[in-house]
Amino acid sequence: MSEGKVYRSESTRWTAALLTFIFAMLFIAGINELGGGKGGSTASTVIGVVEMFVALLAIAWSVFYLAQMGVTTSDHGIVIRNWFRRRFIQWLDVKEFNFGTGVDNLTLRESLATPYLQTYVITNDDHHYVMCGITATRINRAESRRRVQEILNRLGEEKIRYIDEIR
Numbered sequence: 001m002s003e004g005k006v007y008r009s010e011s012t013r014w015t016a017a018l019l020t021f022i023f024a025m026l027f028i029a030g031i032n033e034l035g036g037g038k039g040g041s042t043a044s045t046v047i048g049v050v051e052m053f054v055a056l057l058a059i060a061w062s063v064f065y066l067a068q069m070g071v072t073t074s075d076h077g078i079v080i081r082n083w084f085r086r087r088f089i090q091w092l093d094v095k096e097f098n099f100g101t102g103v104d105n106l107t108l109r110e111s112l113a114t115p116y117l118q119t120y121v122i123t124n125d126d127h128h129y130v131m132c133g134i135t136a137t138r139i140n141r142a143e144s145r146r147r148v149q150e151i152l153n154r155l156g157e158e159k160i161r162y163i164d165e166i167r
Helices: 010-033 042-064 108-112 141-166
Strands: 005-007 070-073 078-080 084-091 095-097 118-123 129-135
Touching: 005 042, 010 042, 010 129, 042 070, 070 129, 070 141, 078 129, 108 129
Parallel strands: none
Antiparallel strands: 005 070, 070 078, 078 084, 095 118, 118 129
16 A cells, blocks of 8 residues: 555645735735835834734645645555644544535534535544545536545545455
8 A cells, every 4th residue: 555645636736826826915015014104104014014924824824734635545544634633544443435415414514515515534433524625616516526536436445455455
């Protein structure tokens, strides 16, 4: 089995690139405030520095975290990288990978968040965990969902390979 294979939707990196661009524009706007504006205001300079600091933090998050969202496989299990946290699940605990439409016990919030497009890993104890880095898009939904289903199928095949190896 391959160590550290990463699965993610095609749109994940594009989303990260777009947000990085937006945050870079915010940083440039902060640079423009450093001159103090027309009247040379200290408050304007402080706002510019804060704006630049927040933009740098957002750029770092976008590049080093958002762009890395997805599922990484190993011999021991999977690591799900979502918006703000990671979660490790052992292969033996994984029941299946599915879209939200195939999950029975979605919360109200999850049911309202387009389960047709969102993917989950379901564990043997019927808990489910969202996989934000593997999501179909609203643009050309059928084709996007088909591509994401291929990713889910490959994850399922890796799980089967692992189970076969330990037998």
